[in-house]
Amino acid sequence: xxxxxxxxxxxxxxxxxxxxxxxxxxxxxxxxxxxxxxxxxxxxxxxxxxxxxxxxxxxxxxxxxxxxxxxxxxxxxxxxxxxxxxxxxxxxxxxxxxxxxxxxxxxxxxxxxxxxxxxxxxxxxxxxxxxxxxxxxxxxxxxxxxxxxxxxxxxxxxxxxxxxxxxxxxxxxxxxxxxxxxxxxxxxxxxxxxxxxxxxxxxxxxxxxxxxxxxxxxxxxxxxxxxxxxxxxxxxxxxxxxxxxxxxxxxxxxxxxxxxxxxxxxxxxxxxxxxxxxxxxxxxxxxxxxxxx
Amino acid sequence: xxxxxxxxxxxxxxxxxxxxxxxxxxxxxxxxxxxxxxxxxxxxxxxxxxxxxxxxxxxxxxxxxxxxxxxxxxxxxxxxxxxxxxxxxxxxxxxxxxxxxxxxxxxxxxxxxxxxxxxxxxxxxxxxxxxxxxxxxxxxxxxxxxxxxxxxxxxxxxxxxxxxxxxxxxxxxxxxxxxxxxxxxxxxxxxxxxxxxxxxxxxxxxxxxxxxxxxxxxxxxxxxxxxxxxxxxxxxxxxxxxxxxxxxxxxxxxxxxxxxxxxxxxxxxxxxxxxxxxxxxxxxxxxxxxxxxxxxxxxxxxxxxxxxxxxxxxxxxxxxxxxxxxxxxxxxxxxxxxxxxxxxxxxxxxxxxxxxxxxxxxxxxxxxxxxxxxxxxxxxxxxxxxxxxxxxxxxxxxxxxxxxxxxxxxxxxxxxxxxxxxxxxxxxxxxxxxxxxxxxxxxxxxxxxxxxxxxxxx
Numbered sequence: 001x002x003x004x005x006x007x008x009x010x011x012x013x014x015x016x017x018x019x020x021x022x023x024x025x026x027x028x029x030x031x032x033x034x035x036x037x038x039x040x041x042x043x044x045x046x047x048x049x050x051x052x053x054x055x056x057x058x059x060x061x062x063x064x065x066x067x068x069x070x071x072x073x074x075x076x077x078x079x080x081x082x083x084x085x086x087x088x089x090x091x092x093x094x095x096x097x098x099x100x101x102x103x104x105x106x107x108x109x110x111x112x113x114x115x116x117x118x119x120x121x122x123x124x125x126x127x128x129x130x131x132x133x134x135x136x137x138x139x140x141x142x143x144x145x146x147x148x149x150x151x152x153x154x155x156x157x158x159x160x161x162x163x164x165x166x167x168x169x170x171x172x173x174x175x176x177x178x179x180x181x182x183x184x185x186x187x188x189x190x191x192x193x194x195x196x197x198x199x200x201x202x203x204x205x206x207x208x209x210x211x212x213x214x215x216x217x218x219x220x221x222x223x224x225x226x227x228x229x230x231x232x233x234x235x236x237x238x239x240x241x242x243x244x245x246x247x248x249x250x251x252x253x254x255x256x257x258x259x260x261x262x263x264x265x266x267x268x269x270x271x272x273x274x275x276x277x278x279x280x281x282x283x284x285x286x287x288x289x290x291x292x293x
Numbered sequence: 294x295x296x297x298x299x300x301x302x303x304x305x306x307x308x309x310x311x312x313x314x315x316x317x318x319x320x321x322x323x324x325x326x327x328x329x330x331x332x333x334x335x336x337x338x339x340x341x342x343x344x345x346x347x348x349x350x351x352x353x354x355x356x357x358x359x360x361x362x363x364x365x366x367x368x369x370x371x372x373x374x375x376x377x378x379x380x381x382x383x384x385x386x387x388x389x390x391x392x393x394x395x396x397x398x399x400x401x402x403x404x405x406x407x408x409x410x411x412x413x414x415x416x417x418x419x420x421x422x423x424x425x426x427x428x429x430x431x432x433x434x435x436x437x438x439x440x441x442x443x444x445x446x447x448x449x450x451x452x453x454x455x456x457x458x459x460x461x462x463x464x465x466x467x468x469x470x471x472x473x474x475x476x477x478x479x480x481x482x483x484x485x486x487x488x489x490x491x492x493x494x495x496x497x498x499x500x501x502x503x504x505x506x507x508x509x510x511x512x513x514x515x516x517x518x519x520x521x522x523x524x525x526x527x528x529x530x531x532x533x534x535x536x537x538x539x540x541x542x543x544x545x546x547x548x549x550x551x552x553x554x555x556x557x558x559x560x561x562x563x564x565x566x567x568x569x570x571x572x573x574x575x576x577x578x579x580x581x582x583x584x585x586x587x588x589x590x591x592x593x594x595x596x597x598x599x600x601x602x603x604x605x606x607x608x609x610x611x612x613x614x615x616x617x618x619x620x621x622x623x624x625x626x627x628x629x630x631x632x633x634x635x636x637x638x639x640x641x642x643x644x645x646x647x648x649x650x651x652x653x654x655x656x657x658x659x660x661x662x663x664x665x666x667x668x669x670x671x672x673x674x675x676x677x678x679x680x681x682x683x684x685x686x687x688x689x690x691x692x693x694x695x696x697x698x699x700x701x702x703x704x705x706x707x708x709x710x711x712x713x714x715x716x717x718x719x720x721x722x723x724x725x726x727x728x729x730x731x732x733x734x735x736x737x738x739x740x741x742x743x744x745x746x747x748x749x750x751x
Binding site for chain 1: 325326332388389392393395402404405407408409411412415416418419420421422423641643645646647648649650653656657659660672673675676677679680681682683684686687690701704705708709710711712713714715716717719720723
């Protein structure tokens with residue numbers, strides 16, 4: 001094949017350019033740590049990576065929703081536990097009142113203690129979460145759910161649930177419905193008070209104590225449900241953590257450069273480039289001109 | 294019997310031929326770097342012999358012509374490859390620009406904003422009356438809408454600049470066509486007068502090659518040295534001169550149009566620009582689909598609720614009344630009432646502050662397969678949209694790399710045939726120089742012989 005001077009130099013130029021481009025490409029990957037810097041670098045991988053990233057961001061939101069639900073369920077559980085303490089106290093007082101040795105003055109003293117317990121329970125039933133919403137008001141979270149009118153407790157809330165999204169199409173009830181438990185509890189204490197004032201010790205031991213016991217077991221059943229939910233939350237959270245970690249790993253596999261092999265490729269590209277440079281340097285010095293006197 | 298000065302006149306033909314050959318060599322060396330220059334060689338023939346005492350003796354050398362060395366077959370390949378290369382390089386640069394509009398790796402892409410928007414609804418679901426979360430939904434909605442609208446308007450700008458590139462390319466092509474027609478005339482005049490217009494031929498080849506980068510070109514050489522040029526069914530140059538290239542076109546079919554004639558431009562930069570413009574409108578229509586589907590899906594849920602201001606029927610994204618054609622991505626935005634006050638966002642149908650049912654339904658759209666998105670979820674639709682753009686760009690890039698390599702290869706073959714080799718020219722130079730010296734020496738011998746003869750007469 002005939003080699004023209006232009007052929008010789010344009011070949012040098014073309015080869016230099018390719019060697020240079022390879023070197024720049026691999027340096028880009030090494031310095032950014034990513035093999036996908038634009039969608040066209042790997043369209044399929046890129047599509048997978050963005051799907052996984054959005055899945056991961058969604059999971060992070062579910063985890064955040066779980067944390068919020070955990071917070072309000074935790075507050076509700078604490079409140080229920082305090083109610084239970086109050087009711088235990090009421091139980092002791094009722095047992096005391098049921099004994100026939102008490103005189104009416106002592107019974108009246110118990111009545112005022114029960115009244116205090118009642119107002120404590122109303123306070124607890126009106127507990128607000130960190131954002132000021134009422135925990136036991138159903139969906140009417142901005143209305144104080146319990147008010148006392150005369151001797152009756154009035155419920156101003158509703159019995160609708162508040163749900164948190166904890167997965168695609170999956171929700172978890174994050175509020176605790178206090179009705180009819182709280183009203184029943186209040187009314188039981190009201191009856192107890194009446195029986196104490198009337199010195200009706202028989203009714204106390206026959207009916208009131210049993211009612212208080214039944215309220216206590218309702219509270220503890222509700223707390224059991226809350227505890228089960230909190231357990232679900234904790235296991236889902238750690239499950240999501242694992243999923244999210246796996247996604248991070250998979251995204252990294254698609255997007256990130258394998259540093260070891262990139263470093264080797266860089267070595268190769270850089271050698272190819274320097275070889276191309278030295279060919280240009282030496283090839284172009286050869287000319288017939290050097291031999292013509 | 295030949296005359297006394299026969300030898301001298303024979304040597305004269307040699308001196309003049311070798312002088313011209315040296316000039317041609319010098320001219321080749323001068324043009325070693327000239328783009329499109331074809332090396333020239335002298336064609337030497339022996340002079341017819343004359344009868345000398347029963348013997349025929351040659352009368353010297355005749356420089357018949359100065360030819361340029363060129364391969365028509367390679368040239369035809371080159372202009373075809375140039376058209377393909379022109380198409381791919383303009384398509385690649387167009388698609389690369391589009392690709393950078395996706396903001397794909399910046400963390401601020403439509404996809405990222407879509408995820409953030411769903412997350413905001415998801416968070417709002419369990420605390421529907423939290424003002425901070427309402428504001429978050431409002432802002433995530435605005436960011437999403439503005440990124441969809443922003444990409445659309447970026448594509449629009451790209452389309453506008455493609456349109457102006459198409460016009461200037463047609464103009465440029467017309468200029469080259471005019472030049473070729475002029476060169477045709479000059480070449481014809483020179484050929485008729487019997488000379489070899491090598492430089493003009495090189496110049497015309499260059500012009501044809503430049504034209505072939507802009508549009509597909511077919512060359513038909515004529516007897517008188519002129520060429521006719523065609524692009525598909527359209528005549529560009531014929532014996533009557535340059536034709537006028539239509540400046541009207543239909544980008545969607547990739548054709549120039551004149552009256553009811555259409556001339557498809559499948560290659561050349563013009564072809565690449567038409568294809569870029571087709572791609573851009575397909576991307577724009579996908580964004581329209583995305584925007585309209587977001588409107589329909591979110592509004593149909595949102596408008597059933599009662600918002601914090603006690604209103605019902607409020608849209609989340611601004612939309613035309615039902616039954617009218619939706620407006621697409623160009624004016625995609627959150628409804629002004631919600632922009633003005635996040636309390637206008639409805640989270641439930643009951644109006645209770647704790648009712649987050651609708652917020653959860655909207656968050657649930659994240660994983661809903663939607664018919665108008667070809668049965669995909671919003672996220673999948675976006676992901677296939679962007680990887681489609683990436684795929685288009687990657688295909689164009691790799692084809693463009695191949696076509697550049699093909700161009701390089703053909704260029705080298707042409708260079709191998711037509712290019713000047715300094716070593717060869719220097720060798721030729723030495724050869725002609727020595728030949729000239731020998732002829733001059735012979736001339737001086739003839740001179741002495743003649744001199745001797747004349748001296749005898751004295």
